[in-house]
Amino acid sequence: MLEINELTRRFGETTAVDRVSFEVPSGQMTGFVGANGAGKTTTMRMVMGVLGITEGEVRWRGRPITRLDRRAFGYMPEERGLYPKQPLLDQLVYIARLKGMGAAEARKQVRELLERFGIGERSKDHLEKLSLGNQQRVQIIASVLPRPQALVLDEPFSGLDPVAVDSMVELLRDHTRDGIPVLFSSHQLDLVERLCDRLVVLAKGRTVATGTVAELRDTGQPRFRLVLGGDAGWVRDLPGLDVLDLEGSTALLAVTEPGAEQRAIAEATRRGDVHEFARVRPALSEIYREVTA
């Protein structure tokens, strides 16, 4: 498990990351979300040791992380950083060899990964000749060579078409199945919701929410939708409920006093037909807007 404890980074007067704490459990995918400038990249850079830590610490497998530990991590930095004027195969093999792989094994793995991402036939092309999405695929490959102990990926999905997203998802799942912790930042909440076991939401350098998607959707006041046979206007007079929306026979209610929804359903059945009474959980995008507002 990777632990981020009270990490702080200041740039002069600006506190870009302010006592951020969260865990990236082994074998799980943790999504890191937050508005532009929230501090995701700065946090990831501190985790990877490419930026100094002002305060706090990063722990790996229960002890302070070392340079050697980080060398075994796969990292996809925001600034990417492959060479535009070198053939893909050569530079990927070079990266793998720098990280200790034998030449034959490196070539084999690179070729497999290029095939897997649909760019096998481009292996001799210079990186700059590829479209941005294909360059992104190459960056992804670079970050998983050789098999990493943990993955820290800064917006790995940006610029990928749906087919490449699926290959990427499969690749990450391959890693989590082997018990590897994966942390990735993204602005694509639909993807985060689909993929992540856990979520960390940053706003203005602070952690404002952490947990599983289900946990986050269950926080806050429970909401219920009530659909009646007749007009639902009377729900406004019920104690312990906020009426969030009311249209004819349909009401959306937030419970401010535990049990108030039970009184509402009892009153509704007393008054006539009830067509629907259901708990409504907000979408992740709604929660995101609330916690980052």
Ligand SMILES: Nc1ncnc2c1ncn2[C@@H]1O[C@H](COP(=O)(O)OP(=O)(O)OP(=O)(O)O)[C@@H](O)[C@H]1O
């Ligand atoms: N080297 C630096 N010097 C000064 N300020 C910096 C530096 N790096 C980052 N910052 C500031 O730190 C804050 C956090 O930036 P960061 O890039 O970590 O955010 P982010 O959440 O990754 O944003 P985005 O989603 O846009 O990539 C911003 O206000 C940014 O301007």
